[in-house]
Amino acid sequence: MKFRELGTTGIKVSEISLGCWTLGGLNWVNGRANGWADVDEMEAARGVEAGLEAGVNHFDNADVYGNGKAERMLARILGKRAKDLVIATKIGHFPGTAQHAYEPAHIRHQCEQSLINLNRDTIDIYYFHHGDFGPQDRYLDGAIAAALKLKQEGKIRALGLSAYSAEDFCRLVPKMKPQVLQSWASAMDIQFIVPGSPVRRLMDEHKLSFVAFSPLNQGLLMDKYSAAKPPQFEEGDHRKGDHLFTAESIAKVSAKMAKIKARFGTAPEDLARVALQYLLSFECVGCAIPGFRNQAQVAVNLAGADKPLTAEDAAFVTSVFAAP
Numbered sequence: 001m002k003f004r005e006l007g008t009t010g011i012k013v014s015e016i017s018l019g020c021w022t023l024g025g026l027n028w029v030n031g032r033a034n035g036w037a038d039v040d041e042m043e044a045a046r047g048v049e050a051g052l053e054a055g056v057n058h059f060d061n062a063d064v065y066g067n068g069k070a071e072r073m074l075a076r077i078l079g080k081r082a083k084d085l086v087i088a089t090k091i092g093h094f095p096g097t098a099q100h101a102y103e104p105a106h107i108r109h110q111c112e113q114s115l116i117n118l119n120r121d122t123i124d125i126y127y128f129h130h131g132d133f134g135p136q137d138r139y140l141d142g143a144i145a146a147a148l149k150l151k152q153e154g155k156i157r158a159l160g161l162s163a164y165s166a167e168d169f170c171r172l173v174p175k176m177k178p179q180v181l182q183s184w185a186s187a188m189d190i191q192f193i194v195p196g197s198p199v200r201r202l203m204d205e206h207k208l209s210f211v212a213f214s215p216l217n218q219g220l221l222m223d224k225y226s227a228a229k230p231p232q233f234e235e236g237d238h239r240k241g242d243h244l245f246t247a248e249s250i251a252k253v254s255a256k257m258a259k260i261k262a263r264f265g266t267a268p269e270d271l272a273r274v275a276l277q278y279l280l281s282f283e284c285v286g287c288a289i290p291g292f293r294n295q296a297q298v299a300v301n302l303a304g305a306d307k308p309l310t311a312e313d314a315a316f317v318t319s320v321f322a323a324p
Contacts, residue, residue, distance in 0.1 A: 001014050001015065001016070001054055001055030001056065001302075001305050001306070002014070002015045002305070002306065003015065003057070004209070004286050004287060005209075005286075006125075006158070006179070006180050006209040006211070006286045006287075007179055007180060007206075007207050007208045007209040007286070008179060008207050009125075009157070009158040009179045009180065009209075011086055011124060011125070011157065011158060012057075012086075013057060013058035013086050013286060013287045014055055014056045014057050014058055014287060014305075015280050015287050015288070015305065016056065016276055016280075016287065016288055016289075016290070016301060016302055016305050017056055017057070017058035017059065017060060017086075017211075017287045017288070017289045018047075018048070018051050018056055018058070018059050018060070018289060018290065018291075018292055018298065019059075019060045019213055019289035019290060019291045019292075020059055020060060020061040020062075020065060020070045020071075020073075020074055020291075021036065021062070021065050021070065021291050022036040022039055022044075022070075022291045022292060022293045023039060023041075023044055023061075023065060023066065023069070023070035023073045023074060023293075024036065024039075024064075024065030024066025024067070024069050024070040025037075025039040025066050025069060026039075026234070026235075026236030026237060027064075027065070027066050027067060027069075027236060028236060029064060029067070029093060029094055029095075030095070033235065033236045033237060033238050033240060034064065034093070034238045035066065035236045035237060035238060036237055036238070036291075036293070037233060037234050037236070037237045038293065039293050040293075040294075041073055041076075041077075043293060043294040043295065044073065044077070044292070044293060044294065045077045046294065046295035047292045047293065047294050047295045047297060047298040048074070048077045048078065048298075049077075049295070050295045050298040050299055050302070051292075051298050051302065052081070054298075054302045054305065055305075056302070057084075057085050057086055058085065058086040058087075058088070058287060058289075059074055059078075059085065059086070059087055059088070060088045060089075060182075060211065060213070060289045061074055061087065061088065061089040061090070061114075061118070062089055062090035062091075062093070062127075062129060063089060063090065063091055063093075063094050063110050063113070063114055063117075064090070064092075064093035064094040064129070067094055068113065068114075068117050071089060071114055071117035071118050072117045072118075074087075074118065075117060075118050075119040075120075082118070082119065082120060083120070086124045086125070087118055087120060087123065087124050087125075088123070088124055088125035088126070088127065088160070088211075089114045089118065089123055089125075089126065089127070090126070090127040090128070090129040090160075090162060091106075091107055091110045091111065091114075091126065091127070091128060091129060092127075092128055092129030092130050092132075092162075093129050093130065094110070096109070096110070100134050100138075100139050101129075102128070102133055102134070102139040102140075102142075102143040103139060103142070103143075104139075104142040104143065104145065104146035107143060107146040107147065107150075108146055108149075108150065111123065111126065111150050111155055111156070112155075115155060121154075121155075122154060122155060122156065122157055123155065123156050123157070124157045124158065125156075125157065125158045125159075125160045125179075125180055126147065126150070126151075126155075126156040126158070126159060126160065127159075127160035127161060127162045127178075127180075127182055128143065128147070128159075128160070128161050128162065128163075128176070128178075129162050130162065130163060130164065130168075131161070131163035131164065131165065131167075131168025131169070131171070131172055132168075133172075137171075140172075140175070140176075144175070144176055147159050158179040158180060159176070159177075159178050159179055159180075160178050160179065160180040160181065160182055160211075161173065161176060161178040161180075161181055161182070162181075162182040162183060162213075163181075163183060164183060164184075166191070166192070166197070166198045166199050169181065169183075169192070169198070169199045169202060170198050170199070170202060173202050173206060173208075177206075178208070179208065180208065180209055180210075180211060180286070181199070181203060181208050181209070181210050181211070182210070182211040182212075182213060183210075183212075183213065184212070184213055184214040184217075185210070185212035185213075185214075185215065185279055185285070185288075186212075186214060186215050186216065186217040186221060186275065186279070187217075187221060187274075187275055187278050187279075187317050187318075187320075187321045188217050188220070188221065188253070188321055189217070190279075190282070190318075192210065193210055193212070193279070193282045193284055193285060194282075200284060203284045204284070208284075209284065209285070209286030210282075210284045210285050210286060211285075211286055211287055211288075211289060212279050212285055212287070212288045212289065213289050214291075215275055215276055215279050215288040215289070215290050216272065216275050216276075216290055216301075217244070217275075218239065218244065220244060220250070220253050221253075221257070221271060221274075221275040222268060222271050222272065222275075223253070223254055223257040223261070223271060225245065225250045225254075226250065227247045227248075227250040227251035227254060228247070230245055230246060230247050230250060231245055233245075256320050256321060256323070257271070259320050260274055260317065260320060263313075263316060264313075268300045269300050269303035269304060270304075272290075272300050272301050272303065272304060273303060273304025273307055274304075274309070274313075274317060276288050276290065276301065276304065276305075277304060277307065277308050277309045278309060278314055278317045280308065281308065281309055281311075281314040
């Protein structure tokens with residue numbers, strides 16, 4: 001396993017790290033589904049063990065994943081080993097009883113609760129989970145002050161920003177001065193990391209690293225779904241009703257994946273390697289954080305950890321997914 005330093009944080013993480021969203025299981029927040037079906041703690045534990053054995057040292061979590069369940073589950077699985085690992089978590093999508101999740105008092109409360117859940121004294125990377133700080137950024141100044149205070153107290157090592165639009169990143173980074181950025185990135189969508197893009201220029205200017213979540217685009221880049229029989233997800237699974245899993249969408253992806261398979265191979269390990277190493281070919285990407293629910297998924301995702309793509313291979317992947 002190779003490691004990269006995240007910007008100027010001094011924190012080194014495995015190029016392929018693990019995202020813990022699935023560990024929260026089925027979940028709802030304010031009436032909206034944001035969980036995952038079919039999660040078993042024993043299976044997840046075997047996945048974590050497989051990751052550790054392969055050299056994974058970084059686990060990405062959030063207070064909203066199962067409303068604390070994923071943090072507590074990870075802590076139980078890791079036990080005392082957690083002190084030697086890089087653990088990240090987030091604040092923002094679980095408002096509790098606060099009017100807004102970025103109220104300063106709520107930020108402090110959730111940070112303290114995450115420390116308890118994770119059984120740690122310090123959170124290595126603490127992210128704002130989205131870029132909505134209320135009307136006219138009403139809560140922004142207070143949220144920044146609260147996070148910096150927590151960092152000063154040693155409860156946070158590095159402050160991160162997770163957001164879902166270039167506009168949010170460009171508005172918030174100069175004022176917030178996070179040390180790490182996080183958002184989705186996959187061969188199907190490289191808008192934040194492609195050279196010359198607004199967010200990439202921002203990262204270059206501020207010497208920031210990018211943590212890429214959903215690098216397999218929720219399994220679509222594994223070509224595991226059939227357009228003839230689109231998947232059906234149960235209530236509480238955030239994928240239910242997502243247009244990405246319609247027959248039309250799956251058919252378009254499968255057509256592109258046929259070209260990927262012809263060049264790189266058809267085994268799940270081949271497809272995971274292409275998806276993950278493609279993102280790692282971008283200089284700004286510090287790591288990719290595929291999700292997992294069992295040992296088999298972790299093993300597949302890590303099989304190509306030391307097999308980077310050539311420049312020609314990466315250019316081929318870009319051309320496939322840039323085509324209509």
